[in-house]
Amino acid sequence: xxxxxxxxxxxxxxxxxxxxxxxxxxxxxxxxxxxxxxxxxxxxxxxxxxxxxxxxxxxxxxxxxxxxxx
Numbered sequence: 001x002x003x004x005x006x007x008x009x010x011x012x013x014x015x016x017x018x019x020x021x022x023x024x025x026x027x028x029x030x031x032x033x034x035x036x037x038x039x040x041x042x043x044x045x046x047x048x049x050x051x052x053x054x055x056x057x058x059x060x061x062x063x064x065x066x067x068x069x070x
Contacts, residue, residue: 001026003052026050
């Protein structure tokens with residue numbers, strides 16, 4: 001399981017993938033919550049989440065956001 005992403009300007013290649021492509025593997029996170037149900041008793045809920053570790057390559061500061069509004 002995973003995702004193939006193309007970085008067209010990359011000068012790095014990996015074996016078994018086309019040039020400029022990279023494989024991104026999802027990260028699994030498991031956690032447990034104690035929730036109070038309608039009957040006021042505590043109920044244990046287990047949650048499992050898969051997420052791709054991707055971050056944007058830009059940021060918007062408060063000052064630049066104000067400029068974009070006008």
